[in-house]
Amino acid sequence: MTLRRSTATAVAALSTLLLATVAAPAVALEPAPEPTTAPESAVAPDQTSAAIPEPTATPEPTASPEPTAAPEPTASPEPTAEPTPAPTAEPQPTEAPAAPADLDALAQQLLTMDPAVHAVVPQESGALALYVTAADLADATVAFAERFAERVVVEDIGAPFTTQATDDVVGGAGYQFRLDATTTVACSIGFTAWTPDGGDAVLTAGHCAEGRSDLEAELTLPSMDPPAGGAGGIAWTPLGTLGFAQFGQPGNPAGATTLDSVDIAAIDVADDSPLTLLPAVTDWSTASSDDLAASSTPIARIGAAEPGMPVSASGRTSGLVSGAVVGGLGWATINGPQGATVVHGFSTNFATLNGDSGGAVFSGDAALGVVSGSNGTLTWVADIGNALAQTGGYSLRLDLAEPRVTGPADLSVLGTGSTITGTAHPSTTLTVAYGEQSQQVPVDAAGAWSWTVPAEAGEYTLRLSVRDAGFNVSDTVEVPITVWPVAAQQPAVDEQPAKVPAEPAAVEAAPAAAAPTCTAGVDCLAESGVDPTATLAAASALFALAIPFLAISRRRARATA
Template identity: 40%
Template structure:
């Protein structure tokens, strides 16, 4: 977050000073001009007009002229907020253009503090001169007050406790030779160089650090979570071109690292070693080594920001300065004090971070969502999302490791306006304003389900909806019901067999939802096939000669065997039967009985098989004599019937008669079987 601690009155004064330097202001007390409807655009009259406008309204930041004969009035507020003489002037002059610039004008170069900027600490002994170092990072105290983080050795063990910013154009990185004071910075709040208490420290001791924190006492300064690249130093505005600081982390070995400082500006190298210690001018410092080109780091860069990408990893502690006596080049090795180890010694000071503004993704700004639906988006990893509704209490939402967040839409229908801000400690993003339309979604019809079939009758239609809403049914069922607190609703009905379509909507808070429609069938129950067991095998006299069963009185029954229709009938007294016209031969059969009422049908089926009857046993060989009398004549074993002897012709005729009777009876039986 950028913490703006500049006072508004200072901005107005700066605007007036800038315009005075441009020769646009002159003392006067009245608007001037020959034509009262046209504002003057040149000379003393224009100067007097500008001065009176600037002194009469705090919101007016500048008055100038364009190339089309217009007077341009720049205001920090809205044109409608102008009042008094300024309002009268704008309304009465035809050639006045008002433009809002949103915020007061300020001299950025004089008040923005960024990482890498130079600062000066006077010699605590009172002698002339002092110590030049570089700002590492803008930061916060444990109470959220603005601070600057740098190297501990820059404070001479805390004795050089006053700091002043230097003018960038005069710093060595910008080609300057004589440092010049720009503005007061602050006083040292904590400093450690080496071990605790500024002792020598020890190799292997992570509490051997090089860190200082400066409490900013100049309320005109605006600390930014950014690092200058020094390309705009000649204008004394280091904040015009920067790299954002978005995280604090450990240095990654074999990865490029950059440094920004007042002597060599923005330079880069590669982290060659990590998690080690170096003896820097007699003190042990825990950190990592960076190698690069010659003059990558020189005296005065101490305390400067060291970073990888957008992650702050350390401050410059020491390096290999060139030796002017021998002409040996240097500055190609830099020892960097580990930032996290140093901050751990400061009792709560931390680096200020630039937090990306959160984004609303679903639904889009101005889009719609159902009650309880998901409102979601993205935000910077490691932050917390603060949601402030236009009415009601603010709440916080967790941002996951992938940068996603979500929360449910409110229960109230209508426009839901809110603001989103990402927060991490004392760091905050810019605020994003958004709104969505919370709408009632179509109610859900759960019974009957769409496309379903209900048996015989339907007594109610039910479902779920928005608690407190009124559900209205149209179509083949008309009625309404209020949704209970548990989200359920039900409308009684009395639907017999048939096909139906029902539509439901719900209304609450003056809004009506979209519609939900279900189509369903109330069908008769399936008929029952009796006398045939599913999967059974039949033969002989047990082979079915009819298909029978039970059903709904008055229903039409159609029977098929192996998909071929074999008969139709009507259920009488709950029973039905279809006689088969032909006997069933050996094979497999699938019987389907379909019951139809008012054009709506349901079916039942069984499967069975028919096997051939076993052949009769053969007769014994030889044919006995008629009557069974092997001796012949009347003296055999044949009983006397009273008929006397029968002539051969009579026996033949009798045989024919018996044969004819037997044949007639067989035919009759066969017809009966069919």
């Protein structure tokens, strides 16, 4: 196993510490002696030995008391009798050594001192797991793990952890076309894109291809590009093959004042490439880590440049520069190795440098164009919307916003026939999937959508995503809902039909009393048992009560007349 000298020195010192721990019968650890530093003349400037932090010494445990010897038997009265020797104490079994209090600290030292230890992970059981490359472990690490096997678990994970973000490709990153074995052309990526059939691609300036159609592109190492303080031009990994390039009009490199006079190119990324293309533009603040995606701006749409609009450009020479749009869309003559070419686009009030060509020009989350040229004061930008129309089907990679539900507030008490509303990326198609079913819902230009819940009651988990007219798809959002069976609801008051007066309900007449049976020639009242005298008296009383009311009515009538 090959180690840098400083690392080897540190591991050797740690080995001394740990092996001493293993060999010592006591549980406590003594501080390790300071390692001897090699003379400066014998060590390279970047390989100076580092002092190893001393572990906190654990107090010496109190020694166990010696077993008390059994008392000597009483001597025999005979003077010649010798005293019986004390019985020999039986040896006690040795207990497993307890782990020192600074076991965690020692394990962390291993993480920094032994390159074959890749992680130290505390377990719920209280043990420590060491993730290692077993074949390369230092002897001290092996001894440490064996010494404290009851607390240390070693897991062989094979290879060390490595960052994966450096494989992410974003707008503004540097690349170069290799024209021949000794000549390269350095430019910048504008935006990540899709090929006409949905493959990976990036967009850049057409003039970077210098009239060629058979070029291979390779990414340059961000940490060695000018924004990170390097000279640039250090090839990192293959990017792809030139798929399209146009500088000027088709068949007319000089161009003209027409919309098809552009400066655009596309590089097709191989299907088996390990690169991951992201719809974002870097600000170059994380270039030293070679992870340009770590600080970047998502691109969600194609915008149109307007006078005074704030705008930024990202490229492999200048990094990120910002300013504003000057004037509106027009044409400019761009002078290059192939001559002068007229390009449709707009101007900004800041300059860009050699190598920034093709770089992203954007405002907020809107892509505006790619750098076409600069005069040291202003930058001319090829309008991306118009340029894409000339590429034969290439499209921009966009970061589509996830769909959101805006109503109703409580999705757990939805009645059959209820409507869910929400927002999503404008002018896209929303997919609502649940179980084995899937439905497509249009999203209008304002980003609004609505969907009617299933007619069958039950619990559902909706999977919502949107897709644009190209190949961009948003992340999927899961939304749980509960639909309850409910009776058809009455329409709103202002939607109810005019009421028709209902016919008065028929009142069922009480059954008529049976007429008394009267014998001919005999008084019927007398025969029925009704007293005619009482009946006449009651009638007379009612008539007497009515006379005053009749009088009042007559007086009111005269007054009215």
